[in-house]
Amino acid sequence: MYTTPAAILDVALQKAEASIVQAIVTDLSIAEKIDYVSRYVGNRAVVRLLLACSLAAIHRSDVDIRNPYTEIGTSNAYSGRYYDESYITAFINKHELPCNPTTAFLTPALRNRNVTLTPVINLVGRPPKLYQAALELLDDVHQGKISAEEMLAETIRCLIIARNEKRQRMETLLSDLKKSEGAMPLSAEEIITLLKQHLACRGSSRLPVMIVAAAYQVAEQYIGERFFPLKSHNAADEQTGALGDVEITLVDDQKVITSYEMKTRRVTVEDIDRALQKINGTGKRVDNYIFITTDVIEEGIREYALSMYDRTSGIEIVVLDCISFVRHFLHLFHRLRSQFLEAYQQLVLAEPDSAISQPLKEAFLALRQTAESAREF
Structure with missing residues (x-):
C-alpha cells in the first residue's frame, strides 16, 4: 500500500x-x-x-x-x-x-x-x-x-x-501580439482607451494596483523612486504592516514616502479617517497618502482630504481618478509609453489567478492585439 x-x-x-x-x-x-x-x-x-x-x-x-x-x-x-x-x-x-x-x-x-x-x-x-x-x-x-x-x-x-x-491560449495570444512588433507603437491616448476597456471587464479591482506599479517601474531611474514588492491581494494591511496597496520609497532606501490605496468605488470620509488610523498605528510617517479610484470623486471628499495637511502637520492626502493619473503620467513620460504598456502586461500576467483571473489576463492580450492590429491599417 x-x-x-x-x-x-x-x-x-x-x-x-x-x-x-x-x-x-x-x-x-x-x-x-x-x-x-x-x-x-x-x-x-x-x-x-x-x-x-x-x-x-x-x-x-x-x-x-x-x-x-x-x-x-x-x-x-x-x-x-x-x-x-x-x-x-x-x-x-x-x-x-x-x-x-x-x-x-x-x-x-x-x-x-x-x-x-x-x-x-x-x-x-x-x-x-x-x-x-x-x-x-x-x-x-x-x-x-x-x-x-x-x-x-x-x-x-x-x-x-x-x-x-x-497555456495554449496564452501562447496563441502572445504569438498574435508578436505579429505587431515593428509597427508604430500605440499612442498615449490609445493606451488609455485600452486600459479603460480592461478596467471595464469583470473582476478588475486589482488592475489599478498594476497601473500605478507599472508607472513607477518604468520611471524609476528618472524620478529616483521605486515601489516595494506588492503584497498579496487578499492580505489585510493590518496583517502585512503595509499602509496601502502600493508603497513607494526612494531608490536605495527603505522608508515609505508615498502610499497608494486603490478603490473601485467612491472614496469616503471613513476611508480617509481609516488611512489616518493606519498611519498613526504603523508609525510610518509618509509625505503623501494617495487614493486612486475608478469612481466619481465628490468635491466634499477632495476638501476633506485637503484639510488633513494641517491636521497631520504636513502629510498630504489626495484623491485621484485612476484614468486621469495614468493619462498625466503617459503624457509626462511620453517616450516611456510603450515600456509602460509592457510593464503593465508583465505585472498583470505575473499575478496569481486568484488576484487577476485567467479570463481577465486573456482579455487584456486580446484587447491589445485588436488595438495594435488596427494600427497596421
Missing part, C-alpha cells in the same frame, strides 16, 4: 497523464461533475476540497471522506485542512495546476464547520451548484459509486487538461 500522501499524489498524477485523452471515471454523470468542479473558473477553491478529501480517504482507509473536520469528534473524522495545506499546496504549485493558491478550508463556506458534508448540507457558497456537485461527489465515494483513487486521478486529469488549454 501507499506509504505517504506524496506517493499517493504521484501515482494519481501518473494515472491521470496516462489517461489524458479518456476519462478515468466510467460513470458519465460523476465524470461530468468532476469536470465541472475542476474547470469552474469563478471559484478555484472547491476543487481543492476534492483533492484534499480524496487524498485523505486513500491515505487513511478508516476515515469517512465526508468528515474533513476533527471538530466532528468521531473516530472516522480527519483534518482536511491538514492534507490540503501539507500536501495539495506543494503538489499544485509543482505542476502548475489551476487551483486556489491557499487552502479551501479557510474559505467562508468551508471554515469553522463541524458536520458531515452530505448533499443536504447548505454550505452557503457561491455558486450553490458548484458546492452541491462537490458534496454529491464526496457522497458518491462514500456510497461506493466511485473510489477515492478514481476521483483523485480524474480530478487531476481534468486540471491537467485545463492547465494545458490555458
Whole structure:
C-alpha cells in the first residue's frame, strides 16, 4: 500500500497523464461533475476540497471522506485542512495546476464547520451548484459509486487538461501580439482607451494596483523612486504592516514616502479617517497618502482630504481618478509609453489567478492585439 500522501499524489498524477485523452471515471454523470468542479473558473477553491478529501480517504482507509473536520469528534473524522495545506499546496504549485493558491478550508463556506458534508448540507457558497456537485461527489465515494483513487486521478486529469488549454491560449495570444512588433507603437491616448476597456471587464479591482506599479517601474531611474514588492491581494494591511496597496520609497532606501490605496468605488470620509488610523498605528510617517479610484470623486471628499495637511502637520492626502493619473503620467513620460504598456502586461500576467483571473489576463492580450492590429491599417 501507499506509504505517504506524496506517493499517493504521484501515482494519481501518473494515472491521470496516462489517461489524458479518456476519462478515468466510467460513470458519465460523476465524470461530468468532476469536470465541472475542476474547470469552474469563478471559484478555484472547491476543487481543492476534492483533492484534499480524496487524498485523505486513500491515505487513511478508516476515515469517512465526508468528515474533513476533527471538530466532528468521531473516530472516522480527519483534518482536511491538514492534507490540503501539507500536501495539495506543494503538489499544485509543482505542476502548475489551476487551483486556489491557499487552502479551501479557510474559505467562508468551508471554515469553522463541524458536520458531515452530505448533499443536504447548505454550505452557503457561491455558486450553490458548484458546492452541491462537490458534496454529491464526496457522497458518491462514500456510497461506493466511485473510489477515492478514481476521483483523485480524474480530478487531476481534468486540471491537467485545463492547465494545458490555458497555456495554449496564452501562447496563441502572445504569438498574435508578436505579429505587431515593428509597427508604430500605440499612442498615449490609445493606451488609455485600452486600459479603460480592461478596467471595464469583470473582476478588475486589482488592475489599478498594476497601473500605478507599472508607472513607477518604468520611471524609476528618472524620478529616483521605486515601489516595494506588492503584497498579496487578499492580505489585510493590518496583517502585512503595509499602509496601502502600493508603497513607494526612494531608490536605495527603505522608508515609505508615498502610499497608494486603490478603490473601485467612491472614496469616503471613513476611508480617509481609516488611512489616518493606519498611519498613526504603523508609525510610518509618509509625505503623501494617495487614493486612486475608478469612481466619481465628490468635491466634499477632495476638501476633506485637503484639510488633513494641517491636521497631520504636513502629510498630504489626495484623491485621484485612476484614468486621469495614468493619462498625466503617459503624457509626462511620453517616450516611456510603450515600456509602460509592457510593464503593465508583465505585472498583470505575473499575478496569481486568484488576484487577476485567467479570463481577465486573456482579455487584456486580446484587447491589445485588436488595438495594435488596427494600427497596421
